[in-house]
Amino acid sequence: MTTAPTLFPGIAAGVNVSTVPQRSPFRYPGGKTWFVPHLRAWLESLPGRPRLFLEPFAGGGICACTVLVEGLANHVQIVELDEDVFSVWQTIFSQDAPLLAQRLTAFVMDEGTVNGALSQAPTSTLERAVQTILRNRVNRGGILAPGAGRLKAGENGRGLLSRWYPETLARRILELYRHRNRVTVIHGDGLAALEKYKDDSQTASFIDPPYTAGGKRAGSRLYAHWDIDHAELFELTAAQQGSILMTYNDAPEVRLLADAHALNYRSIAMKNTHHAELTELVIGHDLDWL
Ligand SMILES: C[S@@+](CC[C@H](N)C(=O)[O-])C[C@H]1O[C@@H](n2cnc3c(N)ncnc32)[C@H](O)[C@@H]1O
Numbered sequence: 001m002t003t004a005p006t007l008f009p010g011i012a013a014g015v016n017v018s019t020v021p022q023r024s025p026f027r028y029p030g031g032k033t034w035f036v037p038h039l040r041a042w043l044e045s046l047p048g049r050p051r052l053f054l055e056p057f058a059g060g061g062i063c064a065c066t067v068l069v070e071g072l073a074n075h076v077q078i079v080e081l082d083e084d085v086f087s088v089w090q091t092i093f094s095q096d097a098p099l100l101a102q103r104l105t106a107f108v109m110d111e112g113t114v115n116g117a118l119s120q121a122p123t124s125t126l127e128r129a130v131q132t133i134l135r136n137r138v139n140r141g142g143i144l145a146p147g148a149g150r151l152k153a154g155e156n157g158r159g160l161l162s163r164w165y166p167e168t169l170a171r172r173i174l175e176l177y178r179h180r181n182r183v184t185v186i187h188g189d190g191l192a193a194l195e196k197y198k199d200d201s202q203t204a205s206f207i208d209p210p211y212t213a214g215g216k217r218a219g220s221r222l223y224a225h226w227d228i229d230h231a232e233l234f235e236l237t238a239a240q241q242g243s244i245l246m247t248y249n250d251a252p253e254v255r256l257l258a259d260a261h262a263l264n265y266r267s268i269a270m271k272n273t274h275h276a277e278l279t280e281l282v283i284g285h286d287l288d289w290l
Contacts, residue, residue: 023069023176025088025133025169027142028060029222032208034270035247038282038290039063042245043072043204045289050242051202052077056190057209059085059223060142064206068179073204079186079193081225084135084144086187087128093185096126097177101170103130109164114138137163145224191229194236203242209233214251230254234261237283246283258283266290 020036032039043050053073055064058080068076080086091100103126107113114134122128132144138160139148151160186193190209197203210219210226219226230253237244238261248254250267258265258281265283268290282290 021066021069022062023065023172024060024062025092025172025176026060026085026136027163028062028136029141029143030208030211030219031060031142032062032247036062036066038268039066039206039245040070040072041289042243042284043067046204046243048202049073050204051075052197052200052204052242054193054197054203054205055079056193056205056207058089059208061089063208064183065176068183069175075182075184077184077186077193079188079190081187081189082144082223083187084128084132084224086185087122087125088132089185090187091126091129092173092176093180093183094125096129097173097180099126100129100133101173104133104166104173105170107134107166109138109160109166111160114160133169141222143222145220145222147221191232191236194233194240197242198236198239199241201241203240205237205240205242205244207233207237207244207246209246209248211249213249213257214253230257234258234263237261238263243286244284248281248283250279250281254281254283 020033022033050073053064053067053076055061055077056079058064058078061078064076064078067073078089080089091097107117117134118131122131135144136142138150140151151162153159194205194207197205209228210223212219212226212228213230234257237246255265263283263285264287265281266287267279268282269277270280
């Protein structure tokens, strides 16, 4: 078992996230764009292409989107408990996707239009998806949890416009929509999905839960749903017959849980949005490919 922080030049610490295609419509706190090169290496190390790629805590789902578009698994399943986040995924993989793309490109972004759009209770999944994407774009850090603040100055003083790229979002949505026949989207509990597929050796699961283990509270500020039973999650993860890869905050409690379930882990460097170097734990049965 390796516990010392390891740097992977050109892959983790050196990864230039601008070279990783952005396929998700979300900017997501805890987003895993920096992890995509590892994701590919892991899946390529498996004896065959997984029948199912399961992402039980989808959030911005960059890994699921990458696997889908790059054909790294036959089928992809996205599971998300948050109704707002789920509504975006459900819409993208439904016949309403072109309408969602249209709604975004037609939206004229300013303080008044955003306030108007966000002041009404959504009356359909499509409306909820539009509102969620708008909030994701105008809230600081893309945070969707209650109490999140709005962008004020934003990048280059562009305020609410600083993260508003409707044409790009529309393009990403339509690209994902093209692959809709190979995706299942579930509004529900990621733990239940892991339970369901635990005996399927052809399922590869990428598990990126809210980081609230070890008394870390950041996850509870970032997500509306953050209260995870970490011990149960480790139990289920270790029980999977298929390949698993889990990412976590590097806390002594997390290492203890991994040890208790005979899982291997490595500390790897990532970059946060402020370009500071941080480490996270990558946890799995077999990490020889890393
Ligand atoms: C760390 S984020 C995932 C980030 C994602 N990997 C990305 O690249 O954007 C964790 C996500 O899990 C969701 N979540 C929390 N509890 C859940 C549960 N029991 N089942 C499914 N999703 C859950 C949260 O709403 C949040 O979107």
